[in-house]
Amino acid sequence: MDDDWLARFEAVYRETYHQITAYAVRRCDSPQDAADVVAETFTIAWRRVSELPPGQEARLWLYGVARKVLAGHRRSADRRRRRSVELDTEMADLYGSSPDNGVELSVIAQVFGSLSDDDRELLSLVAWEGLGREEIATMLGLSRNAVRVRLHRARRRFSRALDEAGVRSTTESRMVPAGRSL
Structure with a gap:
């Protein structure tokens, strides 16, 4: 120039x-x-x-x-909002939003929104995109082990935040899509 x-x-x-x-x-x-x-x-x-x-x-x-x-x-x-609505629904399904447990979708969405961008991204890649550790590692340019550790920590922070908000998760409501193991 x-x-x-x-x-x-x-x-x-x-x-x-x-x-x-x-x-x-x-x-x-x-x-x-x-x-x-x-x-x-x-x-x-x-x-x-x-x-x-x-x-x-x-x-x-x-x-x-x-x-x-x-x-x-x-x-x-608009795309982020639509994805968020879909993810909120997925989170409600994962955490057993049924009439007998009284879990409010808005509380889950609020808790999810309070997580760091990195935690939300990792949890979204698993729960919403259905990606496994190897796929996430490739996508993010990380080792599979680094993804495993970060995902474990993100899940733990999300679970703790849900507990603090009064949303109790069950052992069946892990952040893993049906049919996948991480």
């Missing part, structure tokens, strides 16, 4: 940063989401600096990019 392109990007960034940020903030649920949209918008602008139109058209071009980035973030959030 030559100096002219760098100067062009810097000028467009300075001129439009606050406008693009305000655009994202007004459309996002959280400041963090807005920051992600802005960062991704300017990353795309950086990669495509040679395509930046001149003058005020650059601002409009960036609005278009931000709009597409925002749409992508919304699609991702």
Whole structure:
């Protein structure tokens, strides 16, 4: 990238940063989401600096990019919400959500949501995706033993958090899909 392109990007960034940020903030649920949209918008602008139109058209071009980035973030959030609903249902099934034990799906979802991202990911890969240790190890670039240890610890933390929330698990309600052994 030559100096002219760098100067062009810097000028467009300075001129439009606050406008693009305000655009994202007004459309996002959280400041963090807005920051992600802005960062991704300017990353795309950086990669495509040679395509930046001149003058005020650059601002409009960036609005278009931000709009597409925002749409992508919304699609991702919708997918996460749908997966979460499916996983919540799976968790309720795993922990025997029946009328006689009074387990509330919302409590399980809340407890699951309170886990670290890494714990949720591991437990989701097992319970929702139905992956075994070997598959998870390959996917995450870890040894099978490291996955075994991390999964054991994640299950233990989840079980402890469920106990603290008043949800009692049974020996049959382990985080292993039917027919799988880990």
